[in-house]
Amino acid sequence: MALTKDQLLKPLAELRGRSVVVTCMSVTRPWGRYSSSDLDFASADSAMGHTADLALGIALARPERKVICLNGDGSMLMTLGTLATVIGAGAANLVLFVVQNDTYEITGNQEIPAAGRIDFALLARGAGFRRVYDFKDPDLYKTTLPEVLSGEGPVFVAVRVEKGEEGPISRSAKEQSPYLRVSLAQSAHDLRKALTPPRFPTL
Amino acid sequence: MVSAKSVLEELKACGVMHVIGLADNASAALVSLLAGDDSVRYIAVTREGEAFALASGLWIGGKTSVVVAQNTGFLESGDSLRGTAQRMRIPLVCLITYRGCKEMRRQKAVAGPRPWTVEEFSRADLDSAAIVTEPTLEAWNLPFDYLETDADLPRIAQAFSRAARESRPVVLLVTENMT
Numbered sequence: 355m356a357l358t359k360d361q362l363l364k365p366l367a368e369l370r371g372r373s374v375v376v377t378c379m380s381v382t383r384p385w386g387r388y389s390s391s392d393l394d395f396a397s398a399d400s401a402m403g404h405t406a407d408l409a410l411g412i413a414l415a416r417p418e419r420k421v422i423c424l425n426g427d428g429s430m431l432m433t434l435g436t437l438a439t440v441i442g443a444g445a446a447n448l449v450l451f452v453v454q455n456d457t458y459e460i461t462g463n464q465e466i467p468a469a470g471r472i473d474f475a476l477l478a479r480g481a482g483f484r485r486v487y488d489f490k491d492p493d494l495y496k497t498t499l500p501e502v503l504s505g506e507g508p509v510f511v512a513v514r515v516e517k518g519e520e521g522p523i524s525r526s527a528k529e530q531s532p533y534l535r536v537s538l539a540q541s542a543h544d545l546r547k548a549l550t551p552p553r554f555p556t557l
Numbered sequence: 558m559v560s561a562k563s564v565l566e567e568l569k570a571c572g573v574m575h576v577i578g579l580a581d582n583a584s585a586a587l588v589s590l591l592a593g594d595d596s597v598r599y600i601a602v603t604r605e606g607e608a609f610a611l612a613s614g615l616w617i618g619g620k621t622s623v624v625v626a627q628n629t630g631f632l633e634s635g636d637s638l639r640g641t642a643q644r645m646r647i648p649l650v651c652l653i654t655y656r657g658c659k660e661m662r663r664q665k666a667v668a669g670p671r672p673w674t675v676e677e678f679s680r681a682d683l684d685s686a687a688i689v690t691e692p693t694l695e696a697w698n699l700p701f702d703y704l705e706t707d708a709d710l711p712r713i714a715q716a717f718s719r720a721a722r723e724s725r726p727v728v729l730l731v732t733e734n735m736t
Binding site: 399402413416433439538539543 | 575600601602603604606607609610611612613614615616617618619620622636637638639640641644645646647
């Protein structure tokens with residue numbers, strides 16, 4: 355059993371409020387169909403495997419705000435050590451999802467190492483995460499999501515999703531999602547502006 | 558040699574609230590100082606590549622940080638630095654400790670201006686991490702300067718100014734162990 359990307363993202367978009375949402379790889383484009391918030395950030399055209407640590411930095415800088423990271427399973431494997439870094443840093447406002455389809459979907463669904471055998475929830479527990487969820491059932495995910503997003507973290511959420519057919523992501527006018535129609539630099543600077551408004555409003 | 562206490566004071570004066578890195582012999586004194594400091598937080602990473610992404614996230618969230626890494630870890634983390642701080646145009650100062658610098662400079666002075674040989678890359682008394690550090694910084698278009706003694710401490714503020722002015726990462730090479 356596994357969720358579709360829509361079953362994963364739609365309830366999340368409804369509940370995220372003013373949380374920062376950082377996406378990567380195969381959920382980047384689908385998330386843009388549900389959200390066009392100034393607090394969305396696509397870790398696309400960026401550094402492979404470094405979405406979770408980037409999100410951790412945002413979370414540490416803005417402890418008053420929830421930061422939701424939608425990481426890929428292949429991406430998480432590239433920097434598994436980040437699980438320990440998150441725990442060491444103690445980011446209580448970080449919710450780290452690993453979207454597990456067992457493949458590198460963007461490049462044609464090649465299997466990740468240990469596909470079908472790796473247990474991300476167990477890895478997270480081993481790293482020291484105390485709040486860990488592992489979802490395969492869409493209904494259970496939807497009913498539990500409010501609990502996942504509330505309370506103190508860091509929270510780790512493994513979600514099994516169906517394989518898809520998302521192709522390579524570009525940052526260009528060809529993309530539908532507003533957050534993919536600007537450069538990575540522009541997107542980073544825009545998010546900083548959204549997170550750090552001027553202390554005194556201008557007339 | 559540069560004093561860790563003076564480096565920390567300079568970093569504080571530049572508004573640094575987080576130091577992110579992985580300790581080595583050259584930065585150990587600074588990391589020890591940070592353990593007892595309430596105003597600047599040290600965030601340990603498991604691999605240096607995390608540090609550049611994490612620092613980029615901190616800047617996006619409005620905080621000034623500095624990355625401290627050994628040149629070996631810097632070389633390991635190339636794509637992270639390229640794909641985050643550099644590509645995002647983030648003003649970030651990186652203190653890169655320069656393992657093998659002293660012997661590399663001595664050998665270079667003896668050999669004169671010529672490319673390093675294959676044999677030199679594998680010599681036990683010559684650290685190949687030092688050989689490739691500056692050419693790598695140049696190839697990645699990263700401006701750099703040296704932090705060798707306490708007389709160089711003003712270069713920290715200069716690095717922050719340049720990083721902010723040009724919206725880019727700037728590197729300071731720490732040539733000896735901090736004391």
